[in-house]
Amino acid sequence: MNEETLTRLTPPPYFDGVAARHELTKHFNSSTSAVEARPKVIETLKRLVKIARESARTALEVDGNGRRCAAGLSEFQDELIRLIYDYTVVHVYRATNPSDAERMAIVATGGYGRGLLAPGSDIDLLFLLPYKQTPWGESVAEYMLYLLWDLGFKVGHATRTVEQCLKLGYSDITIRTSLLDSRLILGDKQLFSEFETRFRAEVVRGTARQFIDAKMAERDQRMRRSWESRYKVEPNIKDGKGGLRDLHTLQWLSKYIFGQDVGSAAVEAGIFTPEEVQTFRRCEDFLWRVRCFLHFMTGRPEEVLSFSVQPAMAQSLGYTDRGGMRAVERFMKHYFLVAKDVGDLTTILCGALEMQQLKSAPTYKRLLSPLNWKTRREIRQRTDFRVDNDRLNVADPDVFARDPVNLIRFFAQAASMGIYLHPSAIRLLRNSLRLIDDKLRADPEANQIFLSLLTAKGNPEASLRHMNEAGVLARFLPEFGRIVAMMQFNMYHHYTVDEHLLRTLGNVTAIERGDLVAELPLSTSIFRSIKNRRALLVAAFLHDIGKGRKESHSIVGARIARKVCPRLGMTAAETELVAWLIEEHLTMSNFAHSRDVSDPDTIRAFANIVQSPERLKLLLVLTSADIMAVGPGVWNGWKGQLLRTLYHETEPLVAGGHTQIPRDQRIDAALSALREALADWPKSDVDDFIARNYPNYWLRTDTATQVAHAHVVRDAIKSRTKLTTSVKTDAFTAITELTVFAPNHARLLSLFAGACAASGANIAGAHITTTRDGYALDTFLLNREFEDDADELRRAKRISDTIERLLEGKERLPVLLERRRANARGVEAFAVEPEIVINNELSERLTVIEVSGRDRPGLLYELTSALSDLSLDIASAHVTTFGEKAVDVFYVTDLTGKQVVSEVRQRTIRDRLQTILLDNDASVAPERIAQS
Numbered sequence: 029m030n031e032e033t034l035t036r037l038t039p040p041p042y043f044d045g046v047a048a049r050h051e052l053t054k055h056f057n058s059s060t061s062a063v064e065a066r067p068k069v070i071e072t073l074k075r076l077v078k079i080a081r082e083s084a085r086t087a088l089e090v091d092g093n094g095r096r097c098a099a100g101l102s103e104f105q106d107e108l109i110r111l112i113y114d115y116t117v118v119h120v121y122r123a124t125n126p127s128d129a130e131r132m133a134i135v136a137t138g139g140y141g142r143g144l145l146a147p148g149s150d151i152d153l154l155f156l157l158p159y160k161q162t163p164w165g166e167s168v169a170e171y172m173l174y175l176l177w178d179l180g181f182k183v184g185h186a187t188r189t190v191e192q193c194l195k196l197g198y199s200d201i202t203i204r205t206s207l208l209d210s211r212l213i214l215g216d217k218q219l220f221s222e223f224e225t226r227f228r229a230e231v232v233r234g235t236a237r238q239f240i241d242a243k244m245a246e247r248d249q250r251m252r253r254s255w256e257s258r259y260k261v262e263p264n265i266k267d268g269k270g271g272l273r274d275l276h277t278l279q280w281l282s283k284y285i286f287g288q289d290v291g292s293a294a295v296e297a298g299i300f301t302p303e304e305v306q307t308f309r310r311c312e313d314f315l316w317r318v319r320c321f322l323h324f325m326t327g328r329p330e331e332v333l334s335f336s337v338q339p340a341m342a343q344s345l346g347y348t349d350r351g352g353m354r355a356v357e358r359f360m361k362h363y364f365l366v367a368k369d370v371g372d373l374t375t376i377l378c379g380a381l382e383m384q385q386l387k388s389a390p391t392y393k394r395l396l397s398p399l400n401w402k403t404r405r406e407i408r409q410r411t412d413f414r415v416d417n418d419r420l421n422v423a424d425p426d427v428f429a430r431d432p433v434n435l436i437r438f439f440a441q442a443a444s445m446g447i448y449l450h451p452s453a454i455r456l457l458r459n460s461l462r463l464i465d466d467k468l469r470a471d472p473e474a475n476q477i478f479l480s481l482l483t484a485k486g487n488p489e490a491s492l493r494h495m496n497e498a499g500v501l502a503r504f505l506p507e508f509g510r511i512v513a514m515m516q517f518n519m520y521h522h523y524t525v526d527e528h529l530l531r532t533l534g535n536v537t538a539i540e541r542g543d544l545v546a547e548l549p550l551s552t553s554i555f556r557s558i559k560n561r562r563a564l565l566v567a568a569f570l571h572d573i574g575k576g577r578k579e580s581h582s583i584v585g586a587r588i589a590r591k592v593c594p595r596l597g598m599t600a601a602e603t604e605l606v607a608w609l610i611e612e613h614l615t616m617s618n619f620a621h622s623r624d625v626s627d628p629d630t631i632r633a634f635a636n637i638v639q640s641p642e643r644l645k646l647l648l649v650l651t652s653a654d655i656m657a658v659g660p661g662v663w664n665g666w667k668g669q670l671l672r673t674l675y676h677e678t679e680p681l682v683a684g685g686h687t688q689i690p691r692d693q694r695i696d697a698a699l700s701a702l703r704e705a706l707a708d709w710p711k712s713d714v715d716d717f718i719a720r721n722y723p724n725y726w727l728r729t730d731t732a733t734q735v736a737h738a739h740v741v742r743d744a745i746k747s748r749t750k751l752t753t754s755v756k757t758d759a760f761t762a763i764t765e766l767t768v769f770a771p772n773h774a775r776l777l778s779l780f781a782g783a784c785a786a787s788g789a790n791i792a793g794a795h796i797t798t799t800r801d802g803y804a805l806d807t808f809l810l811n812r813e814f815e816d817d818a819d820e821l822r823r824a825k826r827i828s829d830t831i832e833r834l835l836e837g838k839e840r841l842p843v844l845l846e847r848r849r850a851n852a853r854g855v856e857a858f859a860v861e862p863e864i865v866i867n868n869e870l871s872e873r874l875t876v877i878e879v880s881g882r883d884r885p886g887l888l889y890e891l892t893s894a895l896s897d898l899s900l901d902i903a904s905a906h907v908t909t910f911g912e913k914a915v916d917v918f919y920v921t922d923l924t925g926k927q928v929v930s931e932v933r934q935r936t937i938r939d940r941l942q943t944i945l946l947d948n949d950a951s952v953a954p955e956r957i958a959q960s
Contacts, residue, residue, distance in 0.1 A: 052115050062120045069115065070178050073108070077179055080104045081147060085324050092345065094317030095144065102136075102145040109134060109153075110214045112172050121167045131158050132165055133215035133223075138184070141209035142279070146319050148329030151176065152206065155187040158219055190223045197231045201242045204231060208283055232284060239284050240381060243277055247374075260522055261515045263363065265319055266331040270367025272315050274374055278308065281377065299380045300373070301455065307369050314366050321345065333363070352578055357515055364513035364524055372458070372497065379419065379451030413441055421450035428460040432468045435460060435500055436477045443481060443491045457498045464503035472597065478504065479596045482533075483565045489534030492569070496526060507573055507588050514576050522659025525575045529568075535653035536568045547656070547663065550672045551649045563602045564646050566593065567609035568653060574610075586611040605643075609650055612637060616651040620670040621908045622878065622917045625677060626724030629871045634674065635681035644682055648675050664763050665730065666795060666809055673728040691727070698726040698734070705735045717741055720799040729795075737805055740769045751832050755824035757817050764810045766824055768831065772804040775896050777905060779841070782889035783831040784808055786844035789823070791888055794907035845886045860913045862945035866934050868927050874903055874919040875928040877937065881945040883914035890944045891916055898937055899923050 052069060080101070088097040113134060138152035139145070155169045169187055176183050188196070197204040207227060212220040232239075250267055265271045279289050286293035290308050294300045300308070321344055322330055325337060333341065342359035349355050412427050412434055413420060420442045428434050435457065442449055468474055481491050495501040502509030511525040523531065538544050540561075545552040558564060570592065574584025586607040593603035615637060623630045638644045648671060656663045676694055699718060706714050717738045729737070736754055744752035756765040766789075768780055777796065784791055790811040797805040810827075814820045833839040862881035870876045879891055888907060895902060895918060906917040922928055928937070 052111070053119075065119070070175070073112070073175070073179055076108065080108075084147065084320075088317075088320055088324070089344070092317055093313070094315075094320040095313050097320045098144040098146055098316050101147060102140065102143045105140065105145055105151060106136070106213050109172070109176075112175050113168070113214055116168050116171050116175075120171055121164060131216045131219055132156065132168070133217070133220040134213045135215075135220060135223075136209075136211045136213050137206045138209055139276075141206070141211045142276075143211060144316065146316075146329070147323035148327075149323075150182045150184055150329075152184045153186075153213075154193070154207075154210065155185070156193070156215070156219060156223060157187065157189045158216075159189060161187055190219070190226060193223060194226055194230055197227060201239065201246075204239070205243070205280055207231075208280055228287070236285055240281055243280060244378065247274065247277055261360070261524065262332055262334050263367065264332050265315055265322065265363075268367075270364075270370040272312075272319065274370050275308065275312055275315070278373060278377055281381070299377060304373060304376065304455075308373055311366050311370050311373075314362075317345070318363065333360075352576055353514075357576075360515040361513045361524075364515065368497065368513060372454075375497070376451045376454060379449070379454070413438065415445075415447070416450055416452075419448045419450040419453075420445065421453045422456055425456060428456065428463055432460075432463040432465075433471060433474045433477070435464060435468070436474045436481075436504065439491050439495050439500070440477050440481050442494070443484060443486060443488075446486075449494060454498060457500060461499050461503050464500065469504060469506075470595070474504075475596045479562075479566075479598070482569060482596075483562045485537075487534075488537060488565065489530050492533065493530050496530065505592065507592060511573060511575055522662075523657075525572050528657050529570070529572055531657035532571065532650075532653050533565065533568045535656050536565055536649060539649060539653060544656075548652050548668065550675060551652045554645045555649060558645050558649070559642055560602065560605055560646060562598070563605040563609070564649060566596070566598070566602075567606045567613070567646075568650055570606065571610050571613045571650065571654065582611050582614060605646075608643070609646055612647060613650055613654060616647045616671065616674065617655060620651075620674045621667060622906050622915055623870065623876075624874075624904050624906065624919050625670060625674045625728055626722075626904075627871050627874070627919070631674075631677045631681065633870065635678045638678060638682055641679065641683050644675060644678055661763065661812075664758070664809065665733075666807075669728060669730045669733075676727065695723055695726045698731065701731045702734050702738070705731055706738060709738075713742060714738075716745075720801055720803070721797070721805075722800060725797055729797075733807070736767060737769075737807075740767055741803075741805070744769050751828075751835055753824075753828040753831070755821055755828075757812070757820045757824075764812050764820055764824060765807055766810060766827060767805070767807045768828075769803060769805050770835070772798055772802050775893070776804050777806065777902055778889055778892035778896055779834055780806060780808065780831060781892055782841040782845060782886065783834055784810065784827055785886035785889050786841060787823070787827040787830050788885070789813070789827055790883075790885065791907060791909070794888075794905060796902075796905045798903075841889070845889070862942070864938050864941050864945070866928070866937065868929060871919065871927075873927065874921055876917060876919055877941075878915065878917045879941055879945070880913060880915045883909050887914055887944075888916060891918075891941065894940050894944060895920060895937075898940060900928070900937075901925070 052072060084097050084101050084104075087100070088094065133156040135141070135154040135156050136143075136152065137154050139149060140152050145151075153173075155165070157165060166187070169185075173183055173185055193207060197207045210220075210224070210227075250269075250273065260268065263271065267273050282288065282290045282294050282299075286297065290300065291305060295302055295305060318333070318341065319331070321341060322333065322337065325340060325344070330337075338360060339356045342356040345359060347355040347359040347362075350358060353361070412423055412431070414423050415421065420438070422428070422434075422438070438453065438457070482488050484491070492501060495504075496508075496512065502512045508526065508529075511529075514525045535544070539548055539551050540555050542552055567589070570585060570589050572581060572585065573588050574581035574586075577584050589607040589610050590603055593606050594600075598606070616634070619625070619630060619634045623634075625631070638647060651671060652663075652668070655667060677691070680691070702718070703714055720741065726734070736756060740752050740754045750770055752769045754767040756767075758764070766784070770776060781791065781794075789808075791808050794809065795807040797807075799805055810824075812820060813823060830839065830844070834841055860880070860882040863879075865876075865878040867876045867878070877895070881887070892902065892905070899922065900918075900920040901923060902918050902920055904919045908915050920928065922933075928934060
């Protein structure tokens with residue numbers, strides 16, 4: 029055993045057990061009872077625990093060896109339990125005439141049984157007995173447990189006989205898994221040996237396939253709970269995909285099959301290569317390092333690498349800013365690369381077990397068309413690939429060396445057959461990455477195959493994901509390799525850049541198949557008329573490939589597209605279209621969500637950028653697919669409706685005045701749909717609601733929302749109240765819609781925003797409407813707080829009550845807001861450079877003020893209050909949040925209804941808003957304040 033391995037395996041001694049026993053004995057003598065001695069015993073033991081934890085933390089900070097730290101803490105826990113047991117049986121419950129039934133073995137199980145213990149981990153103990161429990165054994169176990177609890181440990185425990193362990197282990201997979209990791213701490217060695225022997229013979233033997241299937245099903249369920257991605261930017265290092273639990277699963281399977289951890293037996297069986305075992309150890313070391321630091325850093329058993337701890341973690345682990353990437357982004361990229369390696373090992377193991385028929389094969393979605401079976405016959409005639417056990421394999425180890433194009437061709441073949449990849453082929457792919465050089469990248473056939481794969485009708489996302497997991501994609505497209513496992517340190521993006529690109533591509537093909545018709549009806553309906561499908565798919569795949577540079581990623585991405593597309597065999601026209609889509613891929617979203625789409629100037633400005641109906645269609649589909657790929661809950665109905673409105677308003681301009689659905693016809697269709705939805709209402713009531721709203725309302729609001737608004741308005745009229753509210757919850761999008769109807773006045777928007785903030789509600793967006801008769805009909809999109817709808821509705825009711833009390837003067841908003849600021853949302857880890865833009869070119873009648881900065885409770889209230897104080901009338905407001913960043917756009921006039929053109933007045937506005945933003949984030953350097 030070399031010195032490095034010995035250091036990795038040997039934990040440092042954290043306390044002297046002999047000295048500790050002597051110290052405990054001093055607290056107990058012939059004149060002292062156990063009850064009297066207990067406080068001093070607890071005090072002594074607490075001091076030992078504190079010293080051990082401080083020693084472990086110091087050692088970790090010195091050598092950074094997390095696995096060694098975990099092993100040391102486990103060894104200390106063993107010694108502590110032995111110390112407590114010895115004290116208990118000598119000084120508290122001495123067995124004066126011990127019988128055979130009073131034999132006992134104290135066993136570590138579960139994670140503790142593996143001999144690795146994180147600073148905040150639970151302690152799992154089994155008090156193993158030969159027969160039924162005796163009063164002595166029960167007293168000893170109980171006393172020890174109470175001591176451990178008093179010391180602050182969370183202890184999972186069970187007291188069972190060998191027979192009970194075997195029976196429960198056979199019937200319950202969770203208990204069986206826990207017992208698989210059993211390790212004797214102290215007590216009757218013969219009893220524990222009997223348990224181990226019988227457990228192997230009576231529980232494990234002959235049940236390998238059942239156990240493997242159960243653990244993999246358990247893993248699949250865990251992945252579904254965590255969105256089935258190892259690339260979440262706030263990963264769970266224990267239970268997330270690619271985390272420690274996946275390594276534990278590999279350990280359990282190895283123990284179950286071979287009787288030992290991942291190592292030589294797995295290599296001899298052909299499951300793993302020696303290099304893959306080393307990868308396992310490297311991943312385990314890294315994850316334990318992160319986990320131990322995380323527990324010490326937070327002071328609790330925290331398993332999520334949240335944004336708030338990532339920068340400090342990166343600093344503790346020695347990462348620095350480099351190559352345009354911040355230290356925290358470099359650390360997280362390392363984490364995701366490790367998670368990818370863990371995923372690779374899991375894939376290899378599952379495939380290998382299927383080959384050896386130890387694991388049930390998954391249900392394949394075979395393509396049963398004659399073409400597919402023809403393809404299957406053809407592959408048998410090829411000399412490069414073959415099908416082994418319904419998985420695509422290579423014919424011989426020289427397949428890729430003989431013809432490197434096979435590295436690309438292999439994935440195309442698998443896609444055409446709808447077949448899984450053989451673990452031997454995956455391993456050979458990874459070992460052959462050096463063959464992907466400039467010559468292969470320039471090979472016309474390789475590029476043609478790759479482009480066909482990328483733009484295939486089937487499931488190109490899956491094919492490219494397989495290429496990415498194997499490392500082929502990053503080598504074949506070095507520009508893509510740069511963003512593999514790259515995270516963006518913000519609260520908006522939920523996935524790494526490469527994962528986001530693959531999901532965007534998948535969304536485009538899902539739109540084409542009609543799978544997203546409920547969420548994206550317009551994108552689905554126009555897709556069949558798109559003429560440049562290939563350019564759209566390539567743009568979806570490349571649109572964020574310029575991330576991680578100092579220059580705008582849209583500009584960089586367009587430049588990369590102009591280089592990559594010709595290499596792939598795309599025409600000059602296609603290349604320019606892809607570059608344009610990438611350069612403008614944020615434009616439609618910005619116009620829809622941060623501009624007044626009812627303003628003709630907005631539509632003309634957007635139309636001047638788009639210029640053609642085809643580009644408009646492509647941009648709509650790309651924008652929708654992009655937003656939906658950001659993460660769960662980011663897409664919602666309001667965003668979809670605003671995009672559809674922008675599309676329909678722009679289409680006549682870019683179509684030369686000709687459109688399939690004229691504006692008046694769309695308004696009539698909206699009114700007809702409303703009348704149909706309110707068919708049970710008196711016609712006069714419907715007419716009254718229609719008469720209240722301006723034409724633009726019908727274009728930018730969907731029918732379901734119109735119906736909800738109609739009910740709110742009618743209720744207000746019937747009850748003759750000044751304020752009426754309505755709430756709609758949506759667990760899927762994690763958004764709660766609060767609609768408020770009240771007489772409009774200058775500070776009403778500010779009041780509503782303040783009430784939401786004072787109630788702890790975070791405003792994710794807002795839809796502001798003024799009726800013809802001077803009422804405000806405003807809907808706020810609030811981030812959901814509670815899982816249960818009833819709880820969420822009660823929260824919305826509290827907000828409504830707060831608004832009512834504020835209108836009646838029974839509450840003062842500044843007082844309410846001050847109470848909330850102590851519990852502000854956790855965005856302090858982020859620095860958002862504030863920016864104020866005052867623009868008179870975006871509208872002929874209105875001045876547009878765009879304010880962006882770090883979000884916080886009450887920000888919208890402060891901004892709207894300031895604008896009112898400055899004697900500005902807010903005609904419309906467009907409120908959006910991108911994680912920690914708030915972008916609030918206000919269309920305003922002065923009190924005479926004119927634009928704000930005076931430079932002095934504009935400077936006053938900027939200075940006032942600047943003060944608010946700097947108060948919000950004093951850590952940020954003075955902001956850019958722009959004017960155009």
